[in-house]
Amino acid sequence: MTAAHSLAWRTSTRSSNGEKCVEVAPTSDGVVIRHSKHPEAGTIAFSRSEWEAFIGETCGSLSTPNRAATINQSGTDTVVRSLNNSAVELRFDEDEWSAFTAGAADGEFTFPTERASAGR
Incomplete structure (x- = not known):
């Protein structure tokens, strides 16, 4: 996997100025x-x-487990836990997760193979 600092990170267009958001990067x-x-x-x-x-x-259209992370609610927060590294737990507030899910539903985080290769 590529070092995190060298990836082309992006957030949903629905997030507030790209701050306090789910960041996504194709590899x-x-x-x-x-x-x-x-x-x-x-x-x-x-x-x-x-x-x-x-x-x-995330968009509620599939119930098949992804086998990389769990998605759970903790109060109004959404907690995403890695299944491969128990030390990684990402907690997003309601606005952050809503922006991500809206962007995901709009196809903002669909990465065709050739786009992902270009983002390395």
């Missing part, structure tokens, strides 16, 4: 997410098929 072999306000909390990596399942879960 040559999948997609990585992190919290823009807390990048030191780590990243969660998804293969292409795991990412498609994660977006499906």
